[in-house]
Amino acid sequence: MTPRTDSAPSLSSTTPALSAADAPRGELLQSVVDVARAIFGAEASSVFLLDEEADELVFQAVSGQGEEFLVGRRFPAGRGIAGWVATSGEPMVVDDLSADPSFDRSLAESTAYVPNALMAAPLISDARILGVLEVLDPSPQARSGVRELDLLAMFARQAAAALRVITPERVREAEHGDVFGGGGLGGARREDALKLLGSLERLLRGAG
Amino acid sequence: MTTTDSGRTRTGPGGTRTGPGGTRTGPGQGLTWSLRGRGPQDVPVLADAGPPLGRPAGPATGRGVRVCVVDSGVERDHPLVGPLAGSWVVVKDGESGEITVEPTTTGDTCGHGTACAGIVRRTAPDCEIHSVRVLGERFSGTGDVLMAGLRWAVEQGFDVVNLSLSTTRTRFAQELHSLADSAYFARTVIVASAHNTPVESFPWRFASVISVGSHQEDDPELHLYNPDPPVEFFGPGQNVTVPWLGGRTIRTTGNSFATPYVAGLCARVLSAHPRMTAFQLKNALYLSAANVRHAPRPSTAAGDTRDDSEN
Numbered sequence: 001m002t003p004r005t006d007s008a009p010s011l012s013s014t015t016p017a018l019s020a021a022d023a024p025r026g027e028l029l030q031s032v033v034d035v036a037r038a039i040f041g042a043e044a045s046s047v048f049l050l051d052e053e054a055d056e057l058v059f060q061a062v063s064g065q066g067e068e069f070l071v072g073r074r075f076p077a078g079r080g081i082a083g084w085v086a087t088s089g090e091p092m093v094v095d096d097l098s099a100d101p102s103f104d105r106s107l108a109e110s111t112a113y114v115p116n117a118l119m120a121a122p123l124i125s126d127a128r129i130l131g132v133l134e135v136l137d138p139s140p141q142a143r144s145g146v147r148e149l150d151l152l153a154m155f156a157r158q159a160a161a162a163l164r165v166i167t168p169e170r171v172r173e174a175e176h177g178d179v180f181g182g183g184g185l186g187g188a189r190r191e192d193a194l195k196l197l198g199s200l201e202r203l204l205r206g207a208g
Numbered sequence: 209m210t211t212t213d214s215g216r217t218r219t220g221p222g223g224t225r226t227g228p229g230g231t232r233t234g235p236g237q238g239l240t241w242s243l244r245g246r247g248p249q250d251v252p253v254l255a256d257a258g259p260p261l262g263r264p265a266g267p268a269t270g271r272g273v274r275v276c277v278v279d280s281g282v283e284r285d286h287p288l289v290g291p292l293a294g295s296w297v298v299v300k301d302g303e304s305g306e307i308t309v310e311p312t313t314t315g316d317t318c319g320h321g322t323a324c325a326g327i328v329r330r331t332a333p334d335c336e337i338h339s340v341r342v343l344g345e346r347f348s349g350t351g352d353v354l355m356a357g358l359r360w361a362v363e364q365g366f367d368v369v370n371l372s373l374s375t376t377r378t379r380f381a382q383e384l385h386s387l388a389d390s391a392y393f394a395r396t397v398i399v400a401s402a403h404n405t406p407v408e409s410f411p412w413r414f415a416s417v418i419s420v421g422s423h424q425e426d427d428p429e430l431h432l433y434n435p436d437p438p439v440e441f442f443g444p445g446q447n448v449t450v451p452w453l454g455g456r457t458i459r460t461t462g463n464s465f466a467t468p469y470v471a472g473l474c475a476r477v478l479s480a481h482p483r484m485t486a487f488q489l490k491n492a493l494y495l496s497a498a499n500v501r502h503a504p505r506p507s508t509a510a511g512d513t514r515d516d517s518e519n
Contacts, residue, residue: 055347077349078317078318078343078344078345078346079317079318079344080317080318081318081319083317083318083343084280084317084318084319084320084343086349087343087344087348087349088320088343088349088373089375089376089403089409090373090374090404090464091462092320092462092464093460093461093462094319094452094458094459094460095447095458095459095460096449096457096458096459097458127377129349145424145446145447145461146422146424146445146446146461146462149404149461149462150404150405153404153405154405157405
């Protein structure tokens with residue numbers, strides 16, 4: 001049997017509140033997911049950014065299902081379809097997922113929503129994978145074809161380029177595995193914060 | 209290198225590097241710079257002619273052929289994949305950077321490798337399938353893990369390696385190129401996916417691998433030759449039903465899924481013609497491609513040897 005059950009998301013460690021400087025970035029990412037959702041007539045769309053240090057993908061923006069509570073949630077970067085996209089750098093389209101109860105438990109648990117179809121493309125800037133753009137339940141006419149895969153990949157590339165332009169320093173941080181400074185915690189303080197989150201997570205798991 | 213457990217008789221570079229008296233013929237191990245002091249009778253080759261028009265014969269089911277899927281792992285006991293002959297994982301130590309290949313029971317981390325193995329299985333039902341997981345572990349997106357997994361697969365002497373992955377990192381290009389060439393000469397056929405987006409990535413760009421992209425036809429048994437490479441063949445990769453996690457199936461799209469179809473075809477051809485080389489195999493795929501028409505042999509004028517009716 002597969003390790004799917006191991007791939008449940010780590011309990012959400014919410015990102016610190018966005019600072020004023022993050023506002024344009026937040027706006028851009030929200031626009032990316034809103035437009036992606038509109039292009040494909042989808043139920044939902046999300047952007048995950050890769051936290052290389054923690055080896056996790058983090059919901060950064062959500063349009064549609066889960067919009068209110070998903071941002072900031074994390075799950076292991078090597079798991080599931082988003083994980084495959086993040087590590088392989090390739091886009092992917094899958095359909096008929098709801099026939100599979102074991103499908104991406106991490107996503108299902110964190111969103112309380114299991115899509116029937118899913119498209120995902122990497123956010124690549126300057127040969128670095130920054131994250132993944134996902135589209136959930138695109139309209140039946142807009143799914144599963146090679147052309148749609150091309151379109152999503154092109155749109156994701158544009159989004160990654162925009163992300164790089166608008167926040168070059170953030171992208172550089174991503175290249176050094178430190179995307180999620182968020183509130184600006186540096187070095188030791190950040191490590192302390194991560195440890196704290198880890199302890200909290202263990203505690204909550206134990207309690208659950 | 210000789211591998212006999214697959215039923216195929218293989219003689220790799222190690223088998224051809226010495227002369228009759230055991231004298232090395234070149235300065236480097238295994239290199240043959242020219243044929244000195246030996247004649248044709250000293251280098252006999254027993255060949256398989258290959259199937260007529262490149263198509264594997266009906267009974268060719270992949271039996272005796274060892275296929276290795278280098279991907280995200282393969283789910284154990286999936287009904288559409290069946291038993292695996294071996295399951296391995298490439299692990300990188302975060303501190304020392306050391307990369308090792310270890311046996312594993314962890315199956316598949318995302319479904320992609322299971323999908324590829326399932327396509328190989330349905331194309332060549334009796335082949336032996338091995339899995340090397342290069343995704344899903346920490347640091348697995350760094351390129352060197354993929355490199356190590358592919359190198360390991362080549363060193364094991366698998367007959368066919370399915371690689372529905374590539375790397376855009378140019379620092380691996382030279383090493384991958386050398387590895388692809390070594391595999392080619394050792395008769396390990398690497399069947400590699402072209403990237404799904406128009407970017408440079410490796411190793412599918414190299415002539416020593418069989419590179420595959422997706423066509424948009426519905427025929428699940430159609431492959432085409434690309435007259436305008438670098439990607440050389442197209443296989444069914446749109447809306448393909450594939451095995452996925454939990455013993456189920458999904459539909460998916462991409463070059464990733466066209467590639468194992470071609471890998472499966474290679475396994476079928478090799479099971480019926482075990483002595484075929486990588487270039488013969490490529491020729492069989494070329495001859496059997498649906499878009500390659502066999503032109504009538506031109507009437508040759510006396511003395512005119514420019515007969516280009518290779519197809």
